[in-house]
Amino acid sequence: MLKGLIASAALAIAALPAGAAAQEGEKFDCAVSAVAADIKASIGAAMAGAGDDASREVLFKQLATITEGCVTKHGIAEAQKAAYFDYSLARISREWLVGDIAKLNLPSAIVDKALGFGPAGANPDLSSDMTEDQIMAIVQAYIDNGVDIEKVDEAAWEKVGAYAAATSIYWNKRKQLPF
Numbered sequence: 001m002l003k004g005l006i007a008s009a010a011l012a013i014a015a016l017p018a019g020a021a022a023q024e025g026e027k028f029d030c031a032v033s034a035v036a037a038d039i040k041a042s043i044g045a046a047m048a049g050a051g052d053d054a055s056r057e058v059l060f061k062q063l064a065t066i067t068e069g070c071v072t073k074h075g076i077a078e079a080q081k082a083a084y085f086d087y088s089l090a091r092i093s094r095e096w097l098v099g100d101i102a103k104l105n106l107p108s109a110i111v112d113k114a115l116g117f118g119p120a121g122a123n124p125d126l127s128s129d130m131t132e133d134q135i136m137a138i139v140q141a142y143i144d145n146g147v148d149i150e151k152v153d154e155a156a157w158e159k160v161g162a163y164a165a166a167t168s169i170y171w172n173k174r175k176q177l178p179f
Contacts (some may be wrong), residue, residue, distance in 0.1 A: 020040050030070035031088035032095075035063065044091065044096020050139040063089060076179075078118045083176040090169035106147065108163055114141035123175075126168035130161065130169045138164065144177040 018113060035043070039062060048057045076084055098108045112163070114137045116122035124134065143149055163172045 021143045026179075027070070027074045027076065028087075028174070030074060031063065032069045032086070032091050034066045034070070035092060039063075040092050040096055043092045044100065045088075047166060048100070048159045057110060060089070063092070076177075080177055086169055087177060089175035090166045090173060093166040094163065096164060096171050097159060101156070101159050101163055104152070104159070106142065106152070106156060106160055107145075108167075110136055110141045110145050110147075111160060111164050112167065114138050115164060115168075117171055119171075121171070123171040125167060125172060126165045127149070128174075130164060135161075156167035 032040075039059065042051075042055075043059050043063065045051065046059055064085060066090050067081075070088075071084060087168055099110060112118060112121075115124055115126075115134060126134070139149055141154075
C-alpha cells in the first residue's frame with residue numbers, strides 16, 4: 001500500500017512540469033489557435049504590405065479582441081498584454097510568410113541563419129529598418145544557397161524583409177513573456 005502511494009505521488013510530481021509546460025504552450029498558442037485561417041492569411045498579407053490602413057486596423061482590432069480573451073482566460077498580467085498582442089501578431093504573420101516565401105523558393109531558414117534568429121540566437125531587433133549589413137547578409141545567404149537573386153523580384157524581397165521583421169518581433173516579444 002505504501003509503495004502504491006509513493007509511486008502515485010512520484011507520478012503526480014513527475015507530471016507537474018509537463019502539465020505546466022502544456023499550460024505555457026496553451027498561453028503561447030491561445031490567440032494563434034483562435035484566429036480563423038482566412039484572417040491569418042489576411043494578417044500575413046497585410047504585414048507584407050497588402051491592403052490599406054483601414055483594413056489593417058480592422059484586422060488588428062479583431063486580433064486584439066481575441067488576444068484580450070486569451071489574456072483573461074490565462075490570467076496574463078496587464079503589464080504583458082502589449083507584448084502578448086505583438087507576439088501573437090508577429091507569430092501569425094511569420095507563419096503565413098514562411099509559407100508564402102517558400103512558394104517563391106526562398107526558404108525562411110536561410111534568413112533565420114543569416115540573422116541569428118532562434119531560441120538561442122542573437123535575435124536582432126528589427127522593429128525599425130534593417131541595416132544595410134543585415135540586408136546584405138540575407139542576400140549573400142541566399143546566393144550561398146544557390147538562389148539566383150537576379151530572378152527575385154522586388155515584391156519577393158519585400159516579403160523576405162517582412163518575414164525578417166516579424167521573426168525579430170516574434171522572438172523578442174516571446175522572451176518578454178514570463179511563461
